[in-house]
Amino acid sequence: MTSAMRAPRSLLPLRLDDVVFAIGGRRVIDRVSLTLEAGRRTVIVGPNGAGKSVLLRLCHGLLQPTSGTIAWNALELPGEPRRQAMVFQRPVLLRRSALANIVYALAVARVPTEHREARAREALRKVGLDALAAHPARVLSGGEQQRVALARAWALNPEVLFLDEPTANLDPGATHEIERVIGAMHAAGTKIVMVTHNLGQARRLGDEILFLHQGRLLERASADRFFKRPASLEAAQFLEGELPW
Amino acid sequence: MSDLSQATAEALRLVAGGDPKLLDIVLLSLRVSLTAVVFACAVGLPLGATVAVSRFPGRRTVVVVLNALMGLPPVVVGLAVYLLLSRAGPLGAMGLLFTPTAMVIAQAILITPIIAALSRQVVEDAWVEYREQLRSLGERRFGAVLTMLWDLRFSLVTIVLAGFGRAAAEVGAVMIVGGNIDGVTRVMTTAIALETSKGDLPLALGLGIVLLTIVLALNAAADIVKDTAQRRYG
Numbered sequence: 002m003t004s005a006m007r008a009p010r011s012l013l014p015l016r017l018d019d020v021v022f023a024i025g026g027r028r029v030i031d032r033v034s035l036t037l038e039a040g041r042r043t044v045i046v047g048p049n050g051a052g053k054s055v056l057l058r059l060c061h062g063l064l065q066p067t068s069g070t071i072a073w074n075a076l077e078l079p080g081e082p083r084r085q086a087m088v089f090q091r092p093v094l095l096r097r098s099a100l101a102n103i104v105y106a107l108a109v110a111r112v113p114t115e116h117r118e119a120r121a122r123e124a125l126r127k128v129g130l131d132a133l134a135a136h137p138a139r140v141l142s143g144g145e146q147q148r149v150a151l152a153r154a155w156a157l158n159p160e161v162l163f164l165d166e167p168t169a170n171l172d173p174g175a176t177h178e179i180e181r182v183i184g185a186m187h188a189a190g191t192k193i194v195m196v197t198h199n200l201g202q203a204r205r206l207g208d209e210i211l212f213l214h215q216g217r218l219l220e221r222a223s224a225d226r227f228f229k230r231p232a233s234l235e236a237a238q239f240l241e242g243e244l245p246w
Numbered sequence: 247m248s249d250l251s252q253a254t255a256e257a258l259r260l261v262a263g264g265d266p267k268l269l270d271i272v273l274l275s276l277r278v279s280l281t282a283v284v285f286a287c288a289v290g291l292p293l294g295a296t297v298a299v300s301r302f303p304g305r306r307t308v309v310v311v312l313n314a315l316m317g318l319p320p321v322v323v324g325l326a327v328y329l330l331l332s333r334a335g336p337l338g339a340m341g342l343l344f345t346p347t348a349m350v351i352a353q354a355i356l357i358t359p360i361i362a363a364l365s366r367q368v369v370e371d372a373w374v375e376y377r378e379q380l381r382s383l384g385e386r387r388f389g390a391v392l393t394m395l396w397d398l399r400f401s402l403v404t405i406v407l408a409g410f411g412r413a414a415a416e417v418g419a420v421m422i423v424g425g426n427i428d429g430v431t432r433v434m435t436t437a438i439a440l441e442t443s444k445g446d447l448p449l450a451l452g453l454g455i456v457l458l459t460i461v462l463a464l465n466a467a468a469d470i471v472k473d474t475a476q477r478r479y480g
Binding site for chain 2 (some may be wrong): 060061063079080082086089096097105106137138139
C-alpha cells in the first residue's frame with residue numbers, strides 16, 4: 002500500500018467515451034470518443050465553431066459533458082492540487098507582481114511556502130522574464146503576460162498542459178517566444194494538448210492532429226499525414242481554404 | 247441674508263478655532279460610523295463576493311433581496327434596533343440602548359446590505375473573466391472569494407466609502423437608538439437637527455461644513471488611491 006502511495010498513477014491516458022456537450026439542444030460536441038496518451042503533442046484544428054475550445058474545457062474539467070464519460074487514468078479528487086494546467090487565449094493575471102502571480106498558483110497547489118518563491122523565479126527564468134519578476138503583471142505587454150501565464154503553468158509541473166489558442170492575439174515575435182516555451186515544456190515531459198487556428202503553428206508544434214468539424218472528431222492523424230493527405234473531405238476543404246493565407 | 251452670512255462666519259470661526267464641543271461631536275461621529283463600516287465590511291464584503299462566485303438554488307432571490315435592502319429606511323432600522331435593545335426587548339439586559347454601541351449596531355445593519363450588494367455586483371462582473379482561470383488552478387470557493395476581494399481591492403474602496411457616507415450622513419437611526427444625549431450619543435447629524443430646531447444656526451452650519459468636508463476629502467483620497475493603483479497595477 003505504501004509503495005502505491007509513493008508513486009502516484011500517471012494522469013494519462015485520458016479517455017473520452019461518446020462525449021456529448023449540448024447547449025440549448027444544439028450539440029457543440031457530438032459523440033466524441035478519444036484517448037490521449039502521454040508523449041506526443043496533440044494539436045486540435047478545425048473551423049470556427051467546430052467545438053475545439055469546448056473540447057479542451059471538457060478535458061480540463063471546466064465543463065461537464067451532457068452525456069458520455071471523460072476519465073483520467075488517475076482520479077483527480079476535488080480539493081487536491083491539480084496535475085494539469087491550462088493556458089487561455091487571453092491570460093488572466095492577478096493585480097500583483099508577475100512573481101506573486103506564480104507564487105499564488107503554487108500556494109493554491111499547496112506547494113510548501115518555503116519552496117514557492119524559488120520555484121516561481123525559476124519558472125520566470127525559463128520563459129525569459131526574470132528581469133520583470135517584480136513588475137505588476139497586468140501592465141506587461143500581451144506577449145509578456147502570456148509568458149507569465151505559461152510560467153505559472155510550468156511552475157506547477159503539470160503532467161498535461163492544455164492551450165487554447167495561446168498566440169491568437171500576439172505578434173510573430175511574441176508567438177515565436179511562446180512556441181519556444183511550449184516546446185521546452187514538452188521536452189521536459191509535459192503532455193501538450195493545444196487548440197490553434199494557425200496551421201503553420203499546428204505543423205510546427207503538432208505531432209498528431211485532431212480535426213474537429215461541427216462538434217465531431219472527423220480525423221486523427223500524424224501531422225505529416227494530415228497536412229499531406231487529409232482523409233476526410235471536410236479536412237481537405239478546410240486545409241484548402243486556410244492554406245493560401 | 248445677513249442672518250445666513252453671520253451664521254456662516256460664526257460657523258467658520260467654530261471650525262477653525264477647534265471648538266471643543268464641536269470637536270467632541272465630530273470625533274464621536276467618526277468613531278461610530280467608522281466602527282460600523284468595519285463591521286459592515288467584515289460581513290458585507292465576503293457575503294457579496296460569495297454570492298457573486300456561487301451558483302445555488304434561490305440565488306436570484308438573494309440578489310434581489312440584497313439589492314432591495316440597500317434602500318432600508320434608517321428610521322425603520324432604528325426602530326427595529328430600538329425594540330431589540332429596549333429594556334423589554336430580547337437584548338435589553340445588555341443595557342445598550344442610548345449608547346454609542348447601539349448606534350454602531352444600527353448603522354452597521356443599515357450599510358451591510360449596501361456593501362454586500364455593491365460588492366456582489368463588482369465581483370460578479372469580474373468573475374466572468376477570472377472564473378475559468380481560478381478553477382483551472384484548482385481554487386475552491388473560499389479561496390476564490392478572498393482572491394477576488396483582494397484583486398478588486400481598488401474598486402471596492404469606493405463601495406466601502408459609499409457605506410461610510412451613508413452611515414455618517416444618516417440621522418433617523420442614530421436619533422432613535424442613541425437618543426442624541428449631549429456628550430454621550432450626540433453625533434453630527436443629530437446635533438445639526440437639534441441645533442437647527444433650537445435656532446443655533448452657527449453650530450449646525452459648522453457641523454454641516456465639517457460633515458461635507460470629511461465626506462469630500464475621503465472621496466478625493468479614495469479617488470487618488472484608485473487612480474494611482476490602477477495605473478500601477480492595471
